[in-house]
Amino acid sequence: MKPKHFQVTSACTAVNHILARVGDKWTVLVINYLGNGSMRFNELRRTINGISQKMLTSTLRGLERDGFVTRTVYPTIPPRVDYALTDLGRELLVPVRGLADFAIQNEQRIANARARFDNATGVADIAASFAEAAE
Amino acid sequence: MKPKHFQVTSACTAVNHILARVGDKWTVLVINYLGNGSMRFNELRRTINGISQKMLTSTLRGLERDGFVTRTVYPTIPPRVDYALTDLGRELLVPVRGLADFAIQNEQRIANARARFDNATGVADIAASFAEAAE
DNA sequence: CTGTATCCAGCCTGATACTG
DNA sequence: CAGTATCAGGCTGGATACAG
Numbered sequence A, B: 001m002k003p004k005h006f007q008v009t010s011a012c013t014a015v016n017h018i019l020a021r022v023g024d025k026w027t028v029l030v031i032n033y034l035g036n037g038s039m040r041f042n043e044l045r046r047t048i049n050g051i052s053q054k055m056l057t058s059t060l061r062g063l064e065r066d067g068f069v070t071r072t073v074y075p076t077i078p079p080r081v082d083y084a085l086t087d088l089g090r091e092l093l094v095p096v097r098g099l100a101d102f103a104i105q106n107e108q109r110i111a112n113a114r115a116r117f118d119n120a121t122g123v124a125d126i127a128a129s130f131a132e133a134a135e
Numbered sequence C: 001c002t003g004t005a006t007c008c009a010g011c012c013t014g015a016t017a018c019t020g
Numbered sequence D: 001c002a003g004t005a006t007c008a009g010g011c012t013g014g015a016t017a018c019a020g
Helices: A010-023 A027-034 A041-048 A053-065 A087-105 A107-120 B010-023 B027-034 B041-048 B053-065 B087-105 B107-120 B123-133
Strands: A069-074 A080-085 B069-074 B080-085
Touching (some): A010 A027, A010 B027, A010 B087, A080 A087, A087 B010, B010 B027, B027 B080
């Protein structure tokens, strides 16, 4: 579990790109909800709660561009557009959920670490008169 | 392959936070290199190639705050600071590498999808905006 | 309903300069 | 060596208005 780091070549670009995509504010939520089946635009909009039209549109565009979701337009009136995960999208769901599981399982440890850190740093002046050594 | 989406509660916050941390420009690189053993500040700086002092500092601070890395100062002259992964940090490495593997393995599929998409949409528009931006 | 077009505030990032 | 401070540019994300 030690010798090789990743190749610092095109692999890095690929990894970086995925990370950037997955790390943006809404992508994972969209992928996740779409994981339960196809959805219409406004359906997603309502479900995700808090996302703006613009962000939903651009998130979906990006996902579509990279081949993670499909966009199906029904030329009815009013128009109807369905979004669904591709196979690639469903595959992406796996490692993403791995990360999500990690986040959920370690939520407390991270919160603790953060509290400890914040406590140890800036508050030093105020907390000076109290024993902070615990731990 | 469909059962539950994640709870839309604090779990979302936790997931979002990890994703944001992992999705930023440098975190994963730092975590990854540190996965091979502890490193000094400038050692990381040289290795990561392209990162600015400021970004390395703030990335490390964030990682330290969340309990993913430790920071050890040796009060020598000149000063020496070692950074190393904590257990939590090493655990994070696992799902992150899962995502990285996905990225590497599907690099081509994504590139293809993107080419297809760009081709099918407005290449003219894109070309136009390039012409504009070019000067 | 499903988008596109604008405008704008805020954050992220990098370059540069300075400190202990 | 290992940072901190400051400043400017770009990009992100949100609100709003308009269109097919």
